[in-house]
Amino acid sequence: xxxxxxxxxxxxxxxxxxxxxxxxxxxxxxxxxxxxxxxxxxxxxxxxxxxxxxxxxxxxxxxxxxxxxxxxxxxxxxxxxxxxxxxxxxxxxxxxxxxxxxxxxxxxxxxxxxxxxxxxxxxxxxxxxxxxxxxxxxxxxxxxxxxxxxxxxxxxxxxxxxxxxxxxxxxxxxxxxxxxxxxxxxxxxxxxxxxxxxxxxxxxxxxxxxxxxxxxxxxxxxxxxxxxxxxxxxxxxxxxxxxxxxxxxxxxxxxxxxxxxxxxxxxxxxxxxxxxxxxxxxxxxxxxxxxxxxxxxxxxxxxxxxxxxxxxxxxxxxxxxxxxxxxxxxxxxxxxxxxxxxxxxxxxxxxxxxxxxxxxxxxxxxxxxxxxxxxxxxxxxxxxxxxxxxxxxxxxxxxxxxxxxxxxxxxxxxxxxxxxxxxxx
Numbered sequence: 001x002x003x004x005x006x007x008x009x010x011x012x013x014x015x016x017x018x019x020x021x022x023x024x025x026x027x028x029x030x031x032x033x034x035x036x037x038x039x040x041x042x043x044x045x046x047x048x049x050x051x052x053x054x055x056x057x058x059x060x061x062x063x064x065x066x067x068x069x070x071x072x073x074x075x076x077x078x079x080x081x082x083x084x085x086x087x088x089x090x091x092x093x094x095x096x097x098x099x100x101x102x103x104x105x106x107x108x109x110x111x112x113x114x115x116x117x118x119x120x121x122x123x124x125x126x127x128x129x130x131x132x133x134x135x136x137x138x139x140x141x142x143x144x145x146x147x148x149x150x151x152x153x154x155x156x157x158x159x160x161x162x163x164x165x166x167x168x169x170x171x172x173x174x175x176x177x178x179x180x181x182x183x184x185x186x187x188x189x190x191x192x193x194x195x196x197x198x199x200x201x202x203x204x205x206x207x208x209x210x211x212x213x214x215x216x217x218x219x220x221x222x223x224x225x226x227x228x229x230x231x232x233x234x235x236x237x238x239x240x241x242x243x244x245x246x247x248x249x250x251x252x253x254x255x256x257x258x259x260x261x262x263x264x265x266x267x268x269x270x271x272x273x274x275x276x277x278x279x280x281x282x283x284x285x286x287x288x289x290x291x292x293x294x295x296x297x298x299x300x301x302x303x304x305x306x307x308x309x310x311x312x313x314x315x316x317x318x319x320x321x322x323x324x325x326x327x328x329x330x331x332x333x334x335x336x337x338x339x340x341x342x343x344x345x346x347x348x349x350x351x352x353x354x355x356x357x358x359x360x361x362x363x364x365x366x367x368x369x370x371x372x373x374x375x376x377x378x379x380x381x382x383x384x385x386x387x388x389x390x391x392x393x394x395x396x397x398x399x400x401x402x403x404x405x406x407x408x409x410x411x412x413x414x415x416x417x418x419x420x421x422x423x424x425x
Contacts, residue, residue, distance in 0.1 A: 038147055040230035041082045041110055043140045044070065044223070047157035049089030051190075052127040054158070058216055062158050062189050063127050069220040070122045074115050078228055084110030084143050085118060088136040089129040100130035101163030110143050131159050134166035137202070141175050141182055150181040152208075152230045154223060158189035160198050169198060172205035181238075184208045185226045187219065200291070200365070207287060207371035238373060243268030247305055247351035255377045260354075261369035262286065267355045272376055273347035274332045279381040283313075283327035284354050287371040291361040299355040300326040310350065331381040352376075 052063040070085070077083060085108035092103040107121040137153065144151040161168045175182050185208040186199035196212065203210040209226075213219035238259040244250045250269040262268050274280045284300045297316035303309050313328035332348055354374065360366055 039080045039082050040078075040152075041084075041144050041147075042152045042154065042227050042230045043084040043086055043106075043110055043143050044073075044227075045086045045088065045136050045140050045153055045155045046070070046122075046125070047089060047131060047133070047155075047159065047189075048087045048125050048127055049129055049131040049159060049162075050127050051131075051159045054190075057189065057214065057219075060216070061127075063125065065216045065219060066156055066189070067122050067125065068216060069223055071119050072220050073223045073227060074113060074118050074122075076224055077113055077115070081113075081227065081230060082111050083113045083118070083227070084108055084140075085122065086136060086140050086143060087125060088132050089127075090125055092129040094129075097130065097163070101132045101135065103129050104132055104136040104139055106139070106143055110145075130162050131157065132163040133157060133161040133198075133202075134164060134168040134171040137168055137171045137175070137184065138166065144182065150183055150230075152226065153182065153184045154187065154226050155184060155199070155202065156187045156189065156213075156219070156223070157199070158195070159192070160195045169201040169205060172202040176206045182206060186210045187222060188212045189219070197363070204365060204368065209287065210291075241270070241374075243270050243354065245269065247271060247303070247353070250351065252349075253352075253374075253376050256375075258374045258376070260372045260374065262354060262356060262372045263369040264292075264358050264360055264366055265356065266369065267353055268372070270352045270354075270374065270376075272350050272352060272378065274330075274350050274378055275347040276332045277381055278378050279329060279331040280350055281327070281329050281377040281379065282352055283325060283375045285325040285373045286354075286356060286358075287373075291364050293359040293361055296324070296359070297357045298324050298326050299357075300328055301353045301355070302328055302330045303351045303353065305349055305351060 046066055048063065052066070053061055055061045057065045074083070084106060086104060086106045088104040089100070090103065090105065090107075092100045094100065108118045133155070137155065140153045141151075144153070172184055175184070184202055184206040186203045188195055188199050188210065191212065191214070196210070200210045202208070211218075211222050213222060238257040241251050241253065241258040241260055243260050243262070245267070247269045250271045252271045252273065254272075258270075260268060272280055272282070280302065282300065282302070284298065286298050295316070297314060299312060299314045301309055301312040311328050311330045313326040315324050315326040330350065352374075354372060356370070358370070
């Protein structure tokens with residue numbers, strides 16, 4: 001889920017007061033009644049397999065660095081966050097792979113955190129067994145349950161799954177297909193290309209992010225950021241919508257929050273009805289859930305059905321952020337259309353097109369597309385105050401001519417005075 005430029009409170013109830021003529025637009029969930037706010041829910045999933053004994057992060061073992069990071073995250077936990085902790089490969093010391101690949105436990109249940117209890121549970125962990133990542137992800141999803149807001153899993157591991165099936169990437173796709181708004185962010189503790197590809201696949205399937213943590217500070221900072229981000233998820237699940245390749249058959253949207261996926265360098269179209277005297281406000285955010293080349297951008301345009309551009313919003317980046325956003329505003333100005341026979345006024349259809357200029361790095365999977373979040377609002381128009389009017393046509397030309405003459409005269413007098421003074425000296 002993408003967490004920037006979000007304001008669902010402004011969107012609630014607008015559809016009930018806005019009568020639009022034509023096809024009924026799609027509605028975002030939660031527009032008819034505001035659901036009770038849910039606390040953010042996050043589960044940290046920590047790999048405690050034998051490889052976590054390696055001492056290659058700031059001269060310390062991977063497990064000790066992870067334990068320190070967990071303690072600092074628990075101490076800095078935002079108020080109201082419900083946190084759980086699940087481990088994998090933490091208890092079974094034998095050689096039976098079948099038994100070892102069932103080794104995953106929830107050591108802290110999801111809920112208000114007892115900081116002392118949570119830190120004590122993490123402190124007793126010792127690297128032990130196998131790496132059943134797929135099973136741990138499936139179990140973590142069950143720990144978080146379902147609801148109207150997004151859930152977040154943060155997976156910290158230093159190795160690939162040694163127990164497939166189930167394949168962790170397939171498990172991530174399975175969880176995403178259930179439509180439970182479960183986001184999996186992955187943190188890699190070892191510079192291994194095979195592990196990186198697997199973690200990228202898990203994150204990409206669920207709209208999460210992948211990060212390689214090569215120091216204790218990087219690991220702690222990134223976990224804190226991901227836990228804190230859970231507070232920015234919507235209290236209502238965004239509506240899934242599929243943009244089209246052209247405006248004519250694009251989905252018709254009403255005010256709300258929508259989610260879609262967009263491939264690299266793709267254009268996706270949507271339609272929004274706007275009546276005279278109303279203002280369209282729209283924003284889009286795209287999550288960079290996989291490695292892309294530097295220097296990229298996102299473009300959001302509003303056009304007329306005949307292709308004329310009305311307004312655009314653009315943003316660009318250079319690789320220092322994991323979400324990029326753009327927004328726009330447009331008012332239906334001019335004379336109102338002729339009233340329909342019933343006395344009502346027809347609305348004007350505005351086409352929204354989301355475009356991106358992303359290029360994948362070598363080896364990066366192109367599918368599924370990158371997570372897109374589109375916010376649409378239609379409100380009463382609020383034109384900006386008029387600025388000073390300098391005139392138009394011949395009046396403006398005369399004003400500019402006089403201004404040029406006066407400027408030239410002053411410049412000439414100052415230059416003449418300076419030259420005369422310079423000669424005397």
